[in-house]
Amino acid sequence: MTGLWAALWMAFSLGLMASLHCAQMCGPIVLAYSMHTPKWRAHFAYNAGRILTYSALGAVAGGLGGAAAIAGAGRWVGMATGVLMIVVGLMMTGYVPSAGGLVTIGATDTNLLTRLAGPLVRSSRALEKFGLGVCLGFLPCGMIWAALLQAAGAGSAWEGAAMMAAFGCGTAGSLLATAAFAPPLRAMLTGWLGRHSSRIGGIGIMAAGAWVIWRAWMVAAQGAACHVHGA
Secondary structure, eight states: OHHHHHHHHHHHHHHHHHHHHHHHHHHHHHHHHHTTOOOOOHHHHHHHHHHHHHHHHHHHHHHHHHHHTTTTTTHHHHHHHHHHHHHHHHHHTSOOOTTTTSSSHHHHHHHHHHHHHHHHOOOOOOHHHHHHHHHHTTTOOHHHHHHHHHHHHTTSSSHHHHHHHHHHHHHHHHHHHHHSSHHHHHHHHSHHHHHHHHHHHHHHHHHHHHHHHHHHHHHHOOOOOOHHHHH
């Protein structure tokens, strides 16, 4: 259980590191729907929808990682996951070119989501903001890719879902703050922090990737030690 709590804390911390990037990318959406529904329940509903989508994606990623572990490839999946997270982090910092817009949001990737989200943004009902969060939880983003890679190393669907829920909770604070302090945050996000939000998030992803590699290595080492003592 201790390992799970450490994984959840790491996922939450990754969400906190991602929060600046999230506020820069999704902050305008929050400000847009605030014009139609300026109530706090709408903001909580929006973030609850995002977290639900992240959790569902995390369950899929964790289930796939768990299947690989059952097949005896768990440690290799963990190490490969950590390496891929470091690569995504390097892409976000700009040290490695992004492959085909993997860590950026492109118009062609979000055309369908934009059509679905438009009416939900304009609606005055808080319930519609929950649907907006569910919809926009599928937006392609380097931080989400990295969090899903981390969830894949969880070893089970429910642990993957829990890790992505923790990640979503980590990102929610900045979006709630955007709703509460829009003018000063707008200045902050267009200033130094805004310009370097992707780099800050990338550093967090690389740190989490290194932790995933270390965890996979330690699990493999403990398994080898148990095998030797058992023999």
